[in-house]
Amino acid sequence: MRDESLNAGFTVLIPARMASSRLPQKPLADIAGLPMVVRVAKRAQQSNASQVVVAADDERIVQACKVHGVQALLTRQDHVSGSDRLAEACQLLGLPDSTLVINVQGDEPLIDPELINQVARVLQQRPEASMSTAAHAIASLTDFTNPNVVKVVVDARQMALYFSRAPIPWWRDGQTGDQVTRLPSPAPLRHVGIYGYRAGFLALYPQLPAAPIEALESLEQLRALWHGHSIAVHVTDHPPGPGVDTHEDLERVRTLLST
Numbered sequence: 504m505r506d507e508s509l510n511a512g513f514t515v516l517i518p519a520r521m522a523s524s525r526l527p528q529k530p531l532a533d534i535a536g537l538p539m540v541v542r543v544a545k546r547a548q549q550s551n552a553s554q555v556v557v558a559a560d561d562e563r564i565v566q567a568c569k570v571h572g573v574q575a576l577l578t579r580q581d582h583v584s585g586s587d588r589l590a591e592a593c594q595l596l597g598l599p600d601s602t603l604v605i606n607v608q609g610d611e612p613l614i615d616p617e618l619i620n621q622v623a624r625v626l627q628q629r630p631e632a633s634m635s636t637a638a639h640a641i642a643s644l645t646d647f648t649n650p651n652v653v654k655v656v657v658d659a660r661q662m663a664l665y666f667s668r669a670p671i672p673w674w675r676d677g678q679t680g681d682q683v684t685r686l687p688s689p690a691p692l693r694h695v696g697i698y699g700y701r702a703g704f705l706a707l708y709p710q711l712p713a714a715p716i717e718a719l720e721s722l723e724q725l726r727a728l729w730h731g732h733s734i735a736v737h738v739t740d741h742p743p744g745p746g747v748d749t750h751e752d753l754e755r756v757r758t759l760l761s762t
Contacts, residue, residue, distance in 0.1 A: 512553030513603035513623045516592050518585040521561040525749050530564050534612055535760045542612040544573040549616035558592035587709045593702045600703030613744025625737045626699040633732035635699035639742045640690035648683050653694040663734040666722050
């Protein structure tokens, strides 16, 4: 789906690692006749992206992409994070520092192409931001208190103040004893794991020392905030489709795409 308000082209990079403790060879898992990483790339190709490239750590991923007409390149296997892999991909592609790069996770076969556009658009519109990302309202108390559901608090300009696995913002009067019993109002925000960068910031990011809060929360994006970089947040009305981390997730997505 093309959005004429997004004038500048952008590049989608999809990091893909063969190693996965919970789902071995996850990028190549078959979903309705296509390897998962290929299905992600095909969805991304429906966005406004000028190019969609898979940044792989294994030649088997590269070859699977080529068979299905998806551009892919081989990156080093020793990267400690997806951001490091993307930084190498930017170098290999020769992207200028000003290029907008959207990081779409390789295990999101139901990613909405319009969400990709929105994350690119908010970064394009906010030159003071080093990064962009997305969030949506949390409607479930279970999700709000689940440490596997990452929350984000934004300011009046929808710039991120903090990301946490804890239930934030903490509503002082919303608990009984030590149990959270009610959702805050307005609704808290769940962070969606899609990121926008400029290629120049991606080159800088791996050189930034890891932050204490990053290690405590196990949230890589906190490194940017720790070092004074701003992250613009697009709040979407539509929660994303399920990602794939486990065999159960894979079967759920297969079922959704077969109906």
